Amino acid sequence: xxxxxxxxxxxxxxxxxxxxxxxxxxxxxxxxxxxxxxxxxxxxxxxxxxxxxxxxxxxxxxxxxxxxxxxxxxxxxxxxxxxxxxxxxxxxxxxxxxxxxxxxxx
Ligand SMILES: [Zn+2]
Numbered sequence: 001x002x003x004x005x006x007x008x009x010x011x012x013x014x015x016x017x018x019x020x021x022x023x024x025x026x027x028x029x030x031x032x033x034x035x036x037x038x039x040x041x042x043x044x045x046x047x048x049x050x051x052x053x054x055x056x057x058x059x060x061x062x063x064x065x066x067x068x069x070x071x072x073x074x075x076x077x078x079x080x081x082x083x084x085x086x087x088x089x090x091x092x093x094x095x096x097x098x099x100x101x102x103x104x105x106x
Pocket of ligand 1: 080081082083084085094095096097098099
């Protein structure tokens, strides 16, 4: 068994676990039942482990691809704060009035 990553947020750990399981990689979550309030130091965070070490490289690839996918917001439309028109998320300024569009990521 090899630890893949540790994450405070059990929801994310669960997401990656189902992603890997759906690809036929057998996983195990350590510290699954510790609550976040009890676990204030990283050593107690939920850890996603892989039962078979030879699946490790593939698991890393899958997670990387998944993250890239989730991080890609270029197809989302942004609403112009000035005129209310929708512009593609990749636009830095409104196609209609030229006002700056705030980055959707913050
Ligand atoms: Zn506008």
